[in-house]
Amino acid sequence: xxxxxxxxxxxxxxxxxxxxxxxxxxxxxxxxxxxxxxxxxxxxxxxxxxxxxxxxxxxxxxxxxxxxxxxxxxxxxxxxxxxxxxxxxxxxxxxxxxxxxxxxxxxxxxxxxxxxxxxxxxxxxxxxxxxxxxxxxxxxxxxxxxxxxxxxxxxxxxxxxxxxxxxxxxxxxxxxxxxxxxxxxxxxxxxxxxxxxxxxxxxxxxxxxxxxxxxxxxxxxxxxxxxxxxxxxxxxxxxxxxxxxxxxxxxxxxxxxxxxxxxxxxxxxxxxxxxxxxxxxx
Amino acid sequence: xxxxxxxxxxxxxxxxxxxxxxxxxxxxxxxxxxxxxxxxxxxxxxxxxxxxxxxxxxxxxxxxxxxxxxxxxxxxxxxxxxxxxxxxxxxxxxxxxxxxxxxxxxxxxxxxxxxxxxxxxxxxxxxxxxxxxxxxxxxxxxxxxxxxx
Ligand SMILES: Cc1cc2nc3c(=O)[nH]c(=O)nc-3n(C[C@H](O)[C@H](O)[C@H](O)COP(=O)(O)OP(=O)(O)OC[C@H]3O[C@@H](n4cnc5c(N)ncnc54)[C@H](O)[C@@H]3O)c2cc1C
Numbered sequence: 009x010x011x012x013x014x015x016x017x018x019x020x021x022x023x024x025x026x027x028x029x030x031x032x033x034x035x036x037x038x039x040x041x042x043x044x045x046x047x048x049x050x051x052x053x054x055x056x057x058x059x060x061x062x063x064x065x066x067x068x069x070x071x072x073x074x075x076x077x078x079x080x081x082x083x084x085x086x087x088x089x090x091x092x093x094x095x096x097x098x099x100x101x102x103x104x105x106x107x108x109x110x111x112x113x114x115x116x117x118x119x120x121x122x123x124x125x126x127x128x129x130x131x132x133x134x135x136x137x138x139x140x141x142x143x144x145x146x147x148x149x150x151x152x153x154x155x156x157x158x159x160x161x162x163x164x165x166x167x168x169x170x171x172x173x174x175x176x177x178x179x180x181x182x183x184x185x186x187x188x189x190x191x192x193x194x195x196x197x198x199x200x201x202x203x204x205x206x207x208x209x210x211x212x213x214x215x216x217x218x219x220x221x222x223x224x225x226x227x228x229x230x231x232x233x234x235x236x237x238x239x240x241x242x243x244x245x246x247x248x249x250x251x252x253x254x255x256x257x258x259x260x261x262x263x264x265x266x267x268x269x270x271x272x273x274x275x276x277x278x279x280x281x282x283x284x285x286x287x288x289x290x
Numbered sequence: 291x292x293x294x295x296x297x298x299x300x301x302x303x304x305x306x307x308x309x310x311x312x313x314x315x316x317x318x319x320x321x322x323x324x325x326x327x328x329x330x331x332x333x334x335x336x337x338x339x340x341x342x343x344x345x346x347x348x349x350x351x352x353x354x355x356x357x358x359x360x361x362x363x364x365x366x367x368x369x370x371x372x373x374x375x376x377x378x379x380x381x382x383x384x385x386x387x388x389x390x391x392x393x394x395x396x397x398x399x400x401x402x403x404x405x406x407x408x409x410x411x412x413x414x415x416x417x418x419x420x421x422x423x424x425x426x427x428x429x430x431x432x433x434x435x436x437x438x439x
Contacts, residue, residue, distance in 0.1 A: 009406070036344065050406040052374055053344045129413070163417050164343040226417040263292075264413050 011048035018060040022146055022175060025061050029171045030148065032057040037173060039082060039121035042113055067120070067175060072097060077181040081120020081174045086111070088119060098179055100186025100206050104135045107190050109197055120174045123159070126166050126227065127198070128262065133160055133228035134204040135188060137220035139179045147172040163226035184208060185287050189279045191223075193266055199223035200267045201275040203231075205283040207238075214238050214288065219280060224261050224272045231255050234280060245290045252281035293381075293399035293419045297427040298392060301434045303361035303385040306393045309434045310383075311355060311364070319429035321422045324348070332358070338370070342418050345411065347374035361385050368401075375405025397423065 015032075019025035029035050036055035038044055039062055047053045061067060067082035070091050077097045079088065088094050089105035108114055108122075108131050122132040123143065136143075136156040143154050145168055159166050168174055186206035190199050201223040208215035217238045219231040237251035256273035263269040284290075299306045309315050313334070317326045322340035329335055332355040339348045351370025358364040366381045379401025386394045403415055 047345065050374075050411075052347070052406060052411060055344070128417070162342075163414065163421070164345065226421075262413070262417060264416065 009049045009051070011045075012051055012054040014048070014055060015057045016060065017057060018063050020063055022061075022064060022066060022173060025059055025064065025173055026146060026148065026171070028057075028059045029173070032059075035059055035170075037061055037124075039124075040084065040117040042109075042117040043121065043125045043127065061173065062118075070094060072181050075181050076178045077101075079119055079177045079179070081118060081123075081176055083119050085109070085114035085117050085119065085122075089114060097181035097183055098139065098186070099183065100135055100139055100188060100204055101179065103186060103188040104131050104204065107131060107188060107192075107202075119177060123177065124166060124168055124174050126160050126162075126164050128163050128226050128228070129193070129196075129198040129200070129202075129223045130228075131188065131190065131199055131202055131204075131222060134199075134202050134220035134222035136177070136179075137228055137230050138186065138204040138206055138218045139184075140218070142178040143174055144176045144178070145172050146175045151175065153178075157230065160227050187283050187286055189283050191275055191279065195266075201272055201279055203276070203279045203283050205280070205287060207284065207287040209243055209288055212243050214241055214243055217284070219255070219283075221255070221276055221280070224256070224276050225259055226262065231276075231280060233257055238284075243288050243290050245285075248281060248284045248288065248290055252277055252284060255280040291379075291401050291403060291416055291419070293397070293401065293416065293423060295397045295399075295420065295423055295427070297395045297397070297431065298388065299395065299431055299434050300392055302391050303387050303393045306385055306395065306434055307361040310385075310395075310430060311358070315430065315433050319426050319433065321425045321429075322346075326353075332356070336370075340418075340422060341374075342414065342421070345374075345414070347372045347407070349374075349377070351377075371405075373406075374411070375403055375407035377401055377403045395427065397427075399423070 035057040038058040038060045067080045069080050085105050085108045095102040141156045143159050184206045188204045190202040193200050204220040207217045217235050222228040233254050234251045256276045261269035261272040322338045324337040326334050326336045334353045349370040349372035354367045356365045363384045369378050381399040384396040388394045
């Protein structure tokens, strides 16, 4: 299928992109295009103008500053996958990147595009929640920073306003152990359920555990019930079993022909348990 | 696709019934309702613009209320189509007297969808439908319980 006609503008700086967004009604940001273009082709969305931000060099790249990892929104999944800095500073992000789509998708799709799109089955939202990422959003009146816990507001929706751009994402860079487990839909490769977990422990005692879950519900969430049951306690297989068994408490899971709600909620519990076992060796 | 839900109202079943089936209330509470015109007893043609985030579409359809037994139960039949796809469905609605002047409304919906929205958007449709149903009943609840209702 062919998209409806649209005007194409390439921006070369964030200021220019913001200016273009303000001066055109019904304009949309185009990053890697791997979620937007398929939707355009099916005419599920028909913006009048696309503003390409993939040529803005300041939106690309990974650096460490004051102990934090700072990732430009236009950085591709592949760049994150291949970054030594990410591997060292955020094992969780390093674990997510290679599990996204296939290598062609990872070469085009961007970290920021994925977060802005807020697909209920997207992989990055779970990780952003688990590392409590700070998302920097630029608009007409400068920039604002929003924590991941406040960023996702519903299925395919975030706090980003139509005239704003996500510019960079800050995540803790102390190398906290983390892992992403993904149960892939056999056809699409998207997550039926994905769990992103970080955990610290010392001499058999759990420090802090954080758990982000995607795919199960219309919007990714933190499994705080499980986190509270674990933080500060002595590691034991029994404790992990018990805590993980509550991972789906109160959830209204998505349901489709691939995975009914009960299956998704079972997956959440099992996968949280497995991820905890891998990180806490119990 | 099944869409079920339960909603509670602080009003007796007769009052809830009269508001739920009032064409003016329907027009005001159906999310994205652009127009709704009666074509006969309990039948309407309707135009809606609904969707999630940027993925919005306009649908034209026929709505009819059938098997209506005031104040206990009715069925709402929907048949619509738009550029994003088509939908055909039936909602069975039951009003249960919850005592103390309250009513529980139980919805059992069954719908079939097709077209482009189905080919890539199918996984978004059930949660979107659920969200729209929630918006509809919350708006109705305000109307039933509010000062004007
Ligand atoms: C075959 C295939 C398989 C895939 N598999 C997976 C998978 O397994 N896991 C997964 O998570 N994803 C998967 N994806 C999606 C992929 O990761 C997308 O790249 C990603 O979801 C969106 O990023 P993008 O850069 O392509 O954004 P685009 O498609 O360009 O944009 C997506 C949306 O975000 C907005 N946007 C983009 N960047 C910004 C910004 N900086 N500020 C404000 N708004 C912005 C756009 O306006 C648009 O609404 C897959 C895609 C395909 C085609």
